[in-house]
Amino acid sequence: MIQVTVKLFASFRIDRFDREIREYPPATTVADVVRELKIPETEIGILLLNSVHVDLQRQLADNDVLAIFPLVGGG
Amino acid sequence: MKNIDHEQLKDFFSGHAEGDLVSWPNQLKLMDLIGVTCSEADELIMQSGFLPARYQRNRHMISITQQLQLLKSRVAVVGCGGLGGYVIEELARLGVGRLRVIDSDVFEEHNLNRQLLSTITNLGTSKVAAAVSRVTEINPAVKVEPRQVIVGRDNGVDILSGVDVVVDAIDNVKGRLDLEQICHQVEVPLVYGAIAGWFGQVGCIKPGQGTMQKLYANWTAGKGIESTFGNPSFTPAVVGSFQAAEVCKVLLGQGGLLDERILSVDLLQMQFDDIPVQ
Numbered sequence A: 001m002i003q004v005t006v007k008l009f010a011s012f013r014i015d016r017f018d019r020e021i022r023e024y025p026p027a028t029t030v031a032d033v034v035r036e037l038k039i040p041e042t043e044i045g046i047l048l049l050n051s052v053h054v055d056l057q058r059q060l061a062d063n064d065v066l067a068i069f070p071l072v073g074g075g
Numbered sequence B: 001m002k003n004i005d006h007e008q009l010k011d012f013f014s015g016h017a018e019g020d021l022v023s024w025p026n027q028l029k030l031m032d033l034i035g036v037t038c039s040e041a042d043e044l045i046m047q048s049g050f051l052p053a054r055y056q057r058n059r060h061m062i063s064i065t066q067q068l069q070l071l072k073s074r075v076a077v078v079g080c081g082g083l084g085g086y087v088i089e090e091l092a093r094l095g096v097g098r099l100r101v102i103d104s105d106v107f108e109e110h111n112l113n114r115q116l117l118s119t120i121t122n123l124g125t126s127k128v129a130a131a132v133s134r135v136t137e138i139n140p141a142v143k144v145e146p147r148q149v150i151v152g153r154d155n156g157v158d159i160l161s162g163v164d165v166v167v168d169a170i171d172n173v174k175g176r177l178d179l180e181q182i183c184h185q186v187e188v189p190l191v192y193g194a195i196a197g198w199f200g201q202v203g204c205i206k207p208g209q210g211t212m213q214k215l216y217a218n219w220t221a222g223k224g225i226e227s228t229f230g231n232p233s234f235t236p237a238v239v240g241s242f243q244a245a246e247v248c249k250v251l252l253g254q255g256g257l258l259d260e261r262i263l264s265v266d267l268l269q270m271q272f273d274d275i276p277v278q
Helices: A030-036 B006-016 B024-034 B038-047 B053-058 B064-071 B082-094 B127-138 B156-160 B173-186 B211-215 B234-252
Strands: A002-008 A019-024 A044-049 A064-070 B074-078 B098-102 B143-147 B165-168 B190-196 B199-205 B261-266 B271-276
Touching: A019 A030, A030 A044, A030 A064, A044 B211, B006 B024, B024 B038, B024 B053, B038 B064, B064 B234, B074 B082, B074 B156, B082 B098, B082 B127, B082 B165, B082 B190, B082 B234, B098 B127, B098 B156, B127 B143, B156 B173, B165 B173, B165 B234, B173 B190, B173 B211, B190 B211, B190 B234, B199 B211, B199 B234, B234 B261
Parallel strands: A002 A064, B074 B098, B074 B165, B098 B143, B165 B190
Antiparallel strands: A002 A019, A044 A064, B190 B199, B199 B261, B261 B271
16 A cells, blocks of 8 residues: 555645545556545646646656645635 | 925925934925825835835835835736635735736626726626726826736737736636736736635746646536536635735745646645645
8 A cells, every 4th residue: 555645735635635645556646546535636736746737647756745625716 | 207306305204204214204204395106105105214104014024125126017807707806905015017908898797706906886887997996096106007807818929928826816717727828928927816715725936937838738628527516716816815925925036836837725624735746
């Protein structure tokens, strides 16, 4: 298993968490985490893995930090 | 500005300045005496080492030289709605001398809960016209250049050329991505802001950094969570104020900017996160 720090922001924190260290099997992708957390893909704005932008297909490694933001577009 | 008699100016200040401050009634006398506009009078007062008393509470944070620098600056505010209303208000009070305000819309009833420039009496009228009249009421030294258009890739370079900073106060992702491209082309920093419900994001993008492209890389179409959450009165005020502070620092070359990072604002949990974006 690998350990990944998952940070959620804004509305994604509601009924979930702010920051958690979670365990996943090797070869887990960002999309797997999003699905597990029941976050609708259409609501996703920014995905940052260790501060660098990634897409949903990216595989996670041990000790990664994944930040997930909703799409915020209003003005 | 026409030729100024500097002896006459010196006499005027010795009789009408209190310390190094020139009050508004005395500034009006000066404008009448030598036949200059409010903006020209601000400039003459500051060039002579005095300060229009309207700006006295900017002091010690902003010197007379810096206040003059702000007067000579030009900022474009793209969008005169939620964020834009606050940004325009704050930059005008700060003393930024030229504001190019851009919005194609008219005010509608659903704007009234948060858009500073909207009133019961101006529903159905243009947002940029409201910006002109508001700025004229609060700081007549500010020259407002209204543009009732949508900024896009076709007209953006024309509309945004000649400005020192661009403020993103628009309400859609496509417009923001275009705006970043245009700012890159005209080599002007872009102060980014976006809001949805209790939440917001703010940042400062220097030409070539491409932060917006990274932020919205997963976007394909449609609105963000603002379509679910709406926007209350206070979120645009908070995020718009952060944007105004970034503009002030860009113009004065001071302090630390939110570049290659964003500030994520969560007013529900009262948490502010500084997120590097590389």
